[in-house]
Amino acid sequence: MKTALGILKRHLIVFRRTLWSNTVFNALEPFLYLSAMGYGLGAYVQDIGGMSYIQFLAPGMVASAAMWAATFECTYSSFVRLHFQKTFHAMLAGPATVTDVVAGEVLFGIVKNVVFGIVILLVIAAMGQVQSVWSLLIPVFLIFPGAVFSLMALSYTGIIGHIDYLNYYITLVTTPMYLFAGVFFPIVSMPAWMQTLVWLNPLYHSVEVCRALVVGNVSMILWQHIASLALFAIVLGKVPGYFLKKRLIS
Amino acid sequence: MSCVIKAENLGKSYGKFRALKGISFTINKGECFGFLGHNGAGKSTTMRMIYGLSTVDEGYLEVMGERIDPITPPRIKQIFGIVPQEDNLDPDLSVIENLEVYGGYFGISSKDARTYGKELLEFMGLADKVNVNVEMLSGGAKRRLVIARALINKPQVIILDEPTTGLDPQARRLVWQKLRRLKEDGVTMLLTTHYMEEAAQICDRIVIMNDGLILAVGSPEELVRQYVLPFVIEVRVSMEMLPSGINEKIEAIGGKAEYIVDSLFIFTKDGKRLWDKLNEIGLDHHVCYLRPANLEDVFLKLTGRRDEE
């Protein structure tokens, strides 16, 4: 645990250095989406469950920007550390175990998920799209989806041998999760079988909880979403270690 | 406990390829133990098994009285200092941050790691590079930083896989000096190297490895005494230019001919006497070179004919 925290500290030192450029860049994209789609497309869209389109979209941007941040960290950045910089090998020559290495990566993925969630939350707050003080719980909640996205991405990173294969993950896993999570349209507009399938999409749960907290529509059903995310995290918990061990220990 | 590391019939296979074919050795506390061997002999493979980047799956390995099965646990790695063959410094960090972060893996506070880290940098001749990004360092400076990093946790056992490869002669001596001082402090050291002088200077005992096996073990002096005669005359002409029947002629004047990597070495007990007789057997003095035999001769003699087999 001590070593995993040491690894997290390493990531935070690097992160702190690029925090501003990183943040501005990452805040820009959701802002563009919100302006273009929220205001532009929103003009043609009638209210969704009593919300204006931009109101509907804004919390989804919080959840999805967080997902992208955690995903990129645990795909491209982790891959570079694993294969090119040999950072993990150096850690393992120290007192770290593969489990410590995974824990360090996932903890940092969670940090990114939370930090970029907060950044976008501030952006939408500035745009007047935060209605409830329940939103203050969002940073804490984002720990759950952060763990799930990081574990998923790191598992895939451990499986593949060439950096080009990461594109497949982005195109075939992350992008579909993004498009079919109730970020851009409510899932009730999808066919019934897809509505069932969407429960397997961690981003869906994240979006639902963020939206409920942003608009203050809090109910017991949120626990189901949180429990689903916790379940995913538990199921995936050992997977990255299994594959990284094969890569790191000969 | 006087025995720090003990290997018995230690083997390692990568798929069908047997990189280590069963080696046995013991390393005592406070000793500097060297591994010599050609490229691919299995030195790094042995090191990696000891420091926990490879699993032990053939034979027996014991570290600090504990059996390694299948991999070295963190509590043992906690007292190790590792200099891997390939520099794996953290390019996202500055020189001092590399030490700070690495110390952090051992649970050392940033403040302590920085204080001690600066001392180590001073010693390694990197004092003016404290805040430089590691990408900006020269190859030799990187190597020295890797060595400094291995010392940040004040290890009891240091494993150095070709620590001085790429260092200039001054820097190499600097490292030797540091290693000698550590040895005086009772630190146990494992070292691989391709520099015979380095092995002769700092190792108490050496093994010579060849194709995954240990061929010889002993102190540098013992090995020289055991495997070669005290003097050697190198004959620097190509094989075709040698007089015919040279081997018998050498024998007749009290020498022993050895062919190492296509050149003739004449080993002898009495260098001066043989030197005076070289003309008699048709060898010109100015293509010959007389010197005391050394570890390199032992190494070449034991492993030199590898390619011809």
Ligand SMILES: Nc1ncnc2c1ncn2[C@@H]1O[C@H](COP(=O)(O)OP(=O)(O)OP(=O)(O)O)[C@@H](O)[C@H]1O
């Ligand atoms: N992970 C691996 N997979 C397959 N083969 C390997 C692996 N690691 C090492 N080998 C092989 O095992 C043999 C021993 O390698 P090792 O790195 O131990 O040699 P070495 O003595 O350290 O050589 P050098 O002086 O070049 O560093 C080599 O033939 C090498 O190709």
Ligand SMILES: [Mg+2]
């Ligand atoms: Mg090696």
